[in-house]
Amino acid sequence: MANSDNNRRKFMATTLQSVGLTALGGLLWSGYCDEAKASPLVLRPPGALKEEAFLDACIKCGMCAEACYNRDSNIDKETGKQRPGTLQMAKGGDHRLVGTPFFTPRDVPCYMCDDIPCVPVCPSGALDMPSLLDKKGELDINKAQMGLAIVHKESCIAFWGLQCDACYRACPLLDEAISLEYMKNERTGKHAFLLPVVHSDVCTGCGLCEKACVTEKPAIFVLPREHATGKAGAHYVKGWDKKDQERVGNRKAEEIETHTKRSEKAPVDYLNKEIEY
Numbered sequence: 001m002a003n004s005d006n007n008r009r010k011f012m013a014t015t016l017q018s019v020g021l022t023a024l025g026g027l028l029w030s031g032y033c034d035e036a037k038a039s040p041l042v043l044r045p046p047g048a049l050k051e052e053a054f055l056d057a058c059i060k061c062g063m064c065a066e067a068c069y070n071r072d073s074n075i076d077k078e079t080g081k082q083r084p085g086t087l088q089m090a091k092g093g094d095h096r097l098v099g100t101p102f103f104t105p106r107d108v109p110c111y112m113c114d115d116i117p118c119v120p121v122c123p124s125g126a127l128d129m130p131s132l133l134d135k136k137g138e139l140d141i142n143k144a145q146m147g148l149a150i151v152h153k154e155s156c157i158a159f160w161g162l163q164c165d166a167c168y169r170a171c172p173l174l175d176e177a178i179s180l181e182y183m184k185n186e187r188t189g190k191h192a193f194l195l196p197v198v199h200s201d202v203c204t205g206c207g208l209c210e211k212a213c214v215t216e217k218p219a220i221f222v223l224p225r226e227h228a229t230g231k232a233g234a235h236y237v238k239g240w241d242k243k244d245q246e247r248v249g250n251r252k253a254e255e256i257e258t259h260t261k262r263s264e265k266a267p268v269d270y271l272n273k274e275i276e277y
């Protein structure tokens with residue numbers, strides 16, 4: 001009898017253990033799946049294809065991150081020691097697709113190496129070398145579009161009237177990707193603002209400005225381009241831009257009709273309804 005009780009207890013304990021392990025496995029798996037879905041706000045190495053195509057092409061070999069870590073400029077001249085690499089391979093807990101390369105500018109920005117060692121080593125084409133070649137067929141890091149820097153006016157102390165140009169000074173494309181624009185301080189009437197303005201056609205998204213920003217949480221930060229840019233739509237035409245006029249067959253703006261769901265409905269002048277003039 002005692003023996004059969006022991007067996008029953010053992011059976012119950014084993015069953016509970018299995019259930020526990022299955023639940024734990026489920027939790028780990030769902031965690032892995034969450035990681036696999038990954039954050040869309042991830043910054044990829046220079047020359048990376050658009051995110052979806054990049055994820056299809058990247059074979060998660062880590063060659064780019066290794067080349068970045070081993071780049072010549074990564075040796076600290078004073079200590080002679082290797083510094084952390086810019087590119088990291090995502091692991092569990094990074095909230096990025098596991099095994100793919102990314103960088104976090106506030107930790108380590110991209111130093112925009114002239115020879116871009118991270119790109120030619122990519123064996124899969126996920127980092128597209130031709131997109132970084134200039135007219136002479138030479139690698140040009142200024143053609144990289146890793147992201148776009150955005151200034152949050154409310155936390156940027158230059159917008160408070162304090163003198164700060166740390167981001168401007170840190171930019172390798174100073175006065176091209178970022179400039180300081182003068183604005184009169186109407187509140188005091190005597191002082192001026194010098195405000196950082198990012199130029200989206202030049203900014204590479206290296207994040208050196210984000211790293212240098214003096215505020216507790218950076219007032220300038222890099223987002224992937226598709227999340228940092230808007231789109232006016234094909235039906236808006238710049239009257240002063242010859243190319244834009246040609247795009248619509250040199251028609252005048254008033255000749256261009258815009259059809260949206262809203263425009264299909266007859267407009268109702270409801271504010272003036274029932275008013276006799």
Ligand code: SF4
Pocket residue numbers: 045046067068069071086087109110111112113116117118119141
């Ligand atoms: S260009 Fe940027 S990502 Fe590539 S090796 Fe240099 S620091 Fe690393």
Ligand code: SF4
Pocket residue numbers: 148149170171172173177178198202203204205206207208209210222
């Ligand atoms: S991310 Fe910042 S530092 Fe880099 S190019 Fe753009 S404005 Fe300059």
Ligand code: SF4
Pocket residue numbers: 151155156157158159164165166167168196212213214215218219220
């Ligand atoms: S470093 Fe930061 S606080 Fe200073 S001007 Fe640039 S964005 Fe503003």
